[in-house]
Amino acid sequence: MTLPAPPTDPEILADFPARSLQADFPFARVHSAVQDPEWFCSDGRCRFDPFDAAAAGFGTCYVATHVLGAYIEKFARFERAIPRSVVDAHRLSQLLLPSPVRVADMTDRTIAGRWNLSAEIWAGDDYEGSQRWAQALSRAGFNGICYPARHDTQAILLSVAVFGKPGYQPTEMIQYNAPQPIPPELIEDAARQFGVEVLPGSPLM
Amino acid sequence: MADAYAGFTDGFCERLGALFERHNSELGQLDYQEASRLGGEAAAAAVAPILWRAAIGETWDTRTAAEFMNVTRQALHQRVRNGTVLALPGRGTRHYPVWQFDADRQDVRPIVPKILAAFRDTDIDDPFVVASWAASTQPELGTSPEQWIASGKDAKEVLRIAERAARELAT
Numbered sequence: 001m002t003l004p005a006p007p008t009d010p011e012i013l014a015d016f017p018a019r020s021l022q023a024d025f026p027f028a029r030v031h032s033a034v035q036d037p038e039w040f041c042s043d044g045r046c047r048f049d050p051f052d053a054a055a056a057g058f059g060t061c062y063v064a065t066h067v068l069g070a071y072i073e074k075f076a077r078f079e080r081a082i083p084r085s086v087v088d089a090h091r092l093s094q095l096l097l098p099s100p101v102r103v104a105d106m107t108d109r110t111i112a113g114r115w116n117l118s119a120e121i122w123a124g125d126d127y128e129g130s131q132r133w134a135q136a137l138s139r140a141g142f143n144g145i146c147y148p149a150r151h152d153t154q155a156i157l158l159s160v161a162v163f164g165k166p167g168y169q170p171t172e173m174i175q176y177n178a179p180q181p182i183p184p185e186l187i188e189d190a191a192r193q194f195g196v197e198v199l200p201g202s203p204l205m
Numbered sequence: 206m207a208d209a210y211a212g213f214t215d216g217f218c219e220r221l222g223a224l225f226e227r228h229n230s231e232l233g234q235l236d237y238q239e240a241s242r243l244g245g246e247a248a249a250a251a252v253a254p255i256l257w258r259a260a261i262g263e264t265w266d267t268r269t270a271a272e273f274m275n276v277t278r279q280a281l282h283q284r285v286r287n288g289t290v291l292a293l294p295g296r297g298t299r300h301y302p303v304w305q306f307d308a309d310r311q312d313v314r315p316i317v318p319k320i321l322a323a324f325r326d327t328d329i330d331d332p333f334v335v336a337s338w339a340a341s342t343q344p345e346l347g348t349s350p351e352q353w354i355a356s357g358k359d360a361k362e363v364l365r366i367a368e369r370a371a372r373e374l375a376t
Contacts, residue, residue: 032375045372062376077370079341079349081260083333084249086374125345127369150344184245200246201333202253203294204264 003129004116006136013140016115017108021101021146026094026176027063027160028070037093038173040164044131047122048145048161050138051131058138059166061173062159063095069149069157071182071190076151084200087187091179098174101143103160122147122159138163151194213251257293261336262351264293264300274312288325289318293332302336304351316360320350323367327375338370345369 007013029037040059041049050056064070074090075082111117121130137145142163149157164172187198225232235243265273270290271281284290285299290313292299305317324335339350343366346353350363 035376039376041376045369045376074373077341077343077373078337079260081256081333081337083331083337085331086329086334089374123344184242197256198249199253199256199260199333200250201294201331202250202257203296204257204300205254205296 003120003124003126003133005129006133008136010136010140013136013142016137016140016142017105017110018102018142019105019146021097021103021144021160023097023099025065026096027065027162027173028067029061029063029093029095030070030074030090030182031093031179033089033091033179036168036170037091037095037175037179038168038170040162040166040169040172042166044127047127047130048134049131051128051135053166056135056138057166058163059169060134060144061095061162061164061169063162063173064149065158065160067092067094067186068189068193069152069159071186072151072157072194072196073149073159075190075196076194078196080196082196082198084198087182087198090182092177092182092186093175093179094177095173096176097162098171101162102141103144103146103162104137104142106145106147107155107158119148123150134161134163213248217247217251257333257336261293261302261333261340263303265303265306266295266298266300268298270299270301270306273306284313288321289313291317291321291332291335293336302339302351304339304355314354314360316354316364319364320367323364324371327371329371329374334374338367343370 031037031039038061040061042053042056042059043049044053046060046062048060050058050060053059064073070092075086106117106122120126121133124130134145144160144162146158146160148155149159162173191197267278267281271278274281281290285292290301291305292301305313307314321335324330342349345366346362350366353363354360
């Protein structure tokens with residue numbers, strides 16, 4: 001399914017639903033161990049990257065409001081079993097915003113009637129469509145997008161795509177906790193709540 | 206279930222007891238926390254072959270796969286090493302997920318080496334990653350890659366999702 005195109009005039013998006021995110025809240029990010037957590041992606045790999053990075057001039061750092069959300073968004077492409085090697089190759093970091101920001105709020109139900117949007121924008125296959133909306137919302141002055149975690153069917157866990165300068169930007173997201181191995185308690189919590197076990201790659205019988 | 210649980214714990218305790226008898230000076234130096242962590246890992250390792258078996262679906266052993274492809278075991282081994290066939294380690298054999306084989310061509314489906322390469326290009330070379338991913342429902346497909354491929358749908362779509370999944374894991 002293809003998303004509707006965003007308005008071309010940024011002023012039309014001025015009254016898009018918004019929420020404020022505070023600077024003292026520790027956001028969680030599960031990321032590759034060889035990547036810095038304060039990374040703002042602009043290469044089109046991820047859902048709310050800019051559609052046209054050269055023209056947009058921003059990148060996107062993907063965080064979650066809860067460590068469980070960060071974990072499940074990273075690994076939920078594995079339905080029943082996550083290889084231990086994959087979990088070991090990732091780290092959990094917690095990051096703070098340097099100052100409060102205003103983000104577009106995709107959890108607001110009025111996005112359906114007023115903007116003709118649905119869960120497709122955060123859970124669908126049309127990444128280009130989501131990226132066009134990210135770029136339009138950035139141009140309209142939003143500092144990011146708040147949306148439900150795709151794999152949380154209860155829609156309690158929230159994800160946040162924070163806009164900033166592209167690349168490694170340690171002043172735009174500040175380390176609250178240094179990257180650490182994924183804690184066993186988090187792995188166990190995710191297994192209990194989402195039914196996804198982390199297993200070593202033992203020889204099969 | 207009680208039998209299985211008792212079997213695991215009895216087997217673990219007997220073996221651990223024997224190892225402690227012979228290596229008490231080394232093993233006895235571990236503190237409780239470290240020993241508890243290692244004990245937990247041992248439990249996961251003990252049940253992993255069974256849970257993996259349930260997670261990844263049907264597989265063939267080396268003999269069956271080689272006969273199907275009409276190649277020698279050595280040739281099959283070489284293809285695994287070249288990254289053109291997906292194989293999981295086993296005890297005395299390898300296990301080959303069945304979805305990767307094309308009955309008409311009596312060979313591995315052409316898309317399989319490309320899927321393996323997509324993951325390898327992001328430094329993911331654990332075969333359990335591809336096997337588990339292929340058996341899991343992917344939102345874009347509405348089904349698992351193995352079911353999508355088995356039903357004869359456009360395999361390029363699976364490759365596109367494989368590339369996306371690999372990239373997501375690499376960030």
